[in-house]
Amino acid sequence: TQLLEQSPQFLSIQEGENLTVYCNSSSVFSSLQWYRQEPGEGPVLLVTVVTGGEVKKLKRLTFQFGDARKDSSLHITAAQPGDTGLYLCAGDASGANSKLTFGKGITLSVRP
């Protein structure tokens, strides 16, 4: 069973602070996705990383895929209250993207 461990589980910060959260596994993934989920809604895809060492930026969010394709990080610069939500990482070890394995998520709260 491939497991994705996300850390920290909960994070509460002040508006304007920077933060980095992690998604780690002992397994190699052909790709990793980051999603954000708000209460009562479905996950919304933020980014997909495919190549080891890849870095992708989405406004104030920076995503990195580890060189060995076993881990990923999400860095948020100058967090805003609108960034509050549950951040999920998901990976596919098969390469067919037919069965995503999800981490339990990181609950981020950004205080005004």
Next chain:
Amino acid sequence: NAGVMQNPRHLVRRRGQEARLRCSPMKGHSHVYWYRQLPEEGLKFMVYLQKENIIDESGMPKERFSAEFPKEGPSILRIQQVVRGDSAAYFCASSPLAGSEQYFGPGTRLTVT
């Protein structure tokens, strides 16, 4: 440009009843995936379907659960004789091609009383 649609959004069933959850994929998407999210747990894969075919059902409970994606109409996840442990949020995702990114619907929250 509608996204993935699921209905109902909320469903309450008594123990022993049947639950039918519907998912209409994004336009142009022929691949559908069902996931279940239990309280305090992450999303768990249940089943992957293409039109009229079940491709991977390795995450489906062996009994009471079934899924279909007919040639016409939405994908259906059916749970027979529901029990309290079936209470969860059920999410459907779709993709245009095998191996491409999955886009999720808003989910159906099933409560079994």
